[in-house]
Amino acid sequence: MLANLLAPLRLPERVLEALDRLVESAQELGPIRSELTSVREQTEPLPELVTGLEHMNEDLATRLDAVREVVVALESERSHLNRTVGELGTEVGALHDVLAPVDDRLGTLERTVNGLAGEVGALHETLREVNENIQRTTGLQGERGMVERTRDAITGKE
Secondary structure, eight states, rough: OOHHHHHGOOHHHHHHHHHHHHHHHHHHHHHHHHHHHHHHHHHHHHHHHHHHHHHHHHHHHHHHHHHHHHHHHHHHHHHHHHHHHEEEEEEEEHHHHHHHHHHHHHHHHHHHHHHHHHHHHHHHHHHHHHHHHHHHHTTTTTSSSSSHHHHHHHOOOO
16 A cells, blocks of 8 residues: 555656756766856957957948048049040140141251252362362462462562
8 A cells, every 4th residue: 555655756767767867967067067167258358359349340441431532532633634634635636737747847948958068068169179279370379370470570579
């Protein structure tokens, strides 16, 4: 009868197995707790790091905005420079068109001057020859020529 009275107090096998597993799991909690403690210690500075990263992000956003402003200004300058270079190219083309006849005239003038220089050289040579002929005829080449001796004879100079 006592066995019958104690029967409800006996635990079923499944409950005993579950309790055994709980005991085994509880024994494994020690290393897990130490790992959790280690993880907590390692993650303690994370809020400060996140705050620092947020500040860095804000600073980078501010810098990025400044860089965007500079890029916009540079693009505007580049556009202005492109227009200016285009206008200058047009002006250079117009100047080239205007100066082309001047270049042709300069070429003509240069050829004319070279031709005149040749003619002036020929005239110098001719004048030199004429001068030599005059000197020979008048006797101005060191001895008195026939015309001078005749004049001297007429005027009575010796």
